[in-house]
Amino acid sequence: KQEVTQIPAALxxxxxxxxxxxxxxxxxxxxxxxxxxxxxxxxxxxxxxxxSSQREQTSGRLNASLDKSSGRSTLYIxxxxxxxxxxxxxxxxxxxxxxxxxxxxxxxxxxxxP
Amino acid sequence: NAGVTQTPKFRILKIGQxxxxxxxxxxxxxxxxxxxxxxxxxxxLIYYSVxxxxxxxxxxxxGYNVSRSTTEDFPLRLExxxxxxxxxxxxxxxxxxxxxxxYFGPGTRLLVL
Numbered sequence: 001k002q003e004v005t006q007i008p009a010a011l012x013x014x015x016x017x018x019x020x021x022x023x024x025x026x027x028x029x030x031x032x033x034x035x036x037x038x039x040x041x042x043x044x045x046x047x048x049x050x051x052s053s054q055r056e057q058t059s060g061r062l063n064a065s066l067d068k069s070s071g072r073s074t075l076y077i078x079x080x081x082x083x084x085x086x087x088x089x090x091x092x093x094x095x096x097x098x099x100x101x102x103x104x105x106x107x108x109x110x111x112x113x114p
Numbered sequence: 115n116a117g118v119t120q121t122p123k124f125r126i127l128k129i130g131q132x133x134x135x136x137x138x139x140x141x142x143x144x145x146x147x148x149x150x151x152x153x154x155x156x157x158x159l160i161y162y163s164v165x166x167x168x169x170x171x172x173x174x175x176x177g178y179n180v181s182r183s184t185t186e187d188f189p190l191r192l193e194x195x196x197x198x199x200x201x202x203x204x205x206x207x208x209x210x211x212x213x214x215x216x217y218f219g220p221g222t223r224l225l226v227l
Contacts, residue, residue, distance in 0.1 A: 004156065034215060043118070043204055043218035044157075089156070102216070104156035 002027045004092050006105035013080055014113050021075040021108045023090035028068050035064050035075050036089040038107065044089060048075070052095070080112045115140050118219035120205050126225045127195040135190040135222050137205030145208045146188040147216065148172075148180065150201040157204065163188055195226045 003026040013019050023033070032051045036044040048057045048064040050073070056065040063076040073090060087107040094101035121136045139146065144165050149157040149172075159172030163182040177199060179191040188207075192199060202223050206216040 009154075036218075041220070043220045044206075044216075045218070046215040049215050091157075102159065104158075106154060106156045 002103040004103050004105040006108050010109040012111040017080050018078050019080055021088050023073040023105055025071045025092045028071055029095045031093040031095045033066055033073050034091045038087045082112045082114050085110055085112050118205055118207055118217050120219035120222050124223045131195050132193050135203055137188045138186050139207040143207035143209050147206040148190045149204045152201050197226050200226045
């Protein structure tokens with residue numbers, strides 16, 4: 001069974017700092033990997049989706065990379081802002097057919113200090 | 115579009131009571147999902163549906179039931195609530211299954227005492 005781990009569980013950084021969030025997964029047979037943002041009391045918002053054939057995706061100040069062979073992904077946030085404070089979840093989709101194969105990590109809670 | 119909506123936002127149940135969590139999406143998505151998120155844990159799939167009239171179990175289906183009579187609605191039924199079902203429940207939908215992202219509702223926080 002796929003296991004998804006996110007380290008660290010929590011991170012505090014001063015405003016303006018660049019930071020990296022890590023995600024690792026045990027089974028490299030994946031279809032894609034997504035990074036989500038979760039605000040307190042809210043649902044998940046998809047930030048970036050990387051297909052298994054891709055190495056990275058970028059959206060604004062966010063850049064996500066994928067190294068399928070080593071089972072790792074990173075989310076890079078440039079010039080962090082207080083509005084970036086949230087929990088960031090990564091989710092891995094297995095390459096088997098069917099919908100029952102999206103596995104979530106436990107998340108990294110990010111606090112950006114003004 | 116409202117996206118994915120869930121009701122209620124918060125509910126307290128007594129052990130043994132039953133309730134239905136409502137989920138509606140207005141994006142004409144074929145796929146719908148129910149997840150639960152326990153404190154400090156990742157989301158786990160309870161049930162999913164690939165279209166009206168078709169449902170299937172996820173990783174943690176015990177104690178729950180679902181139905182999908184329309185494309186828009188995917189209610190989750192809790193029978194005989196137990197403290198172990200205290201959690202935050204998220205409904206999600208997607209157009210397809212493969213490379214499509216899932217859109218999540220705001221969640222229902224359930225406390226079983």
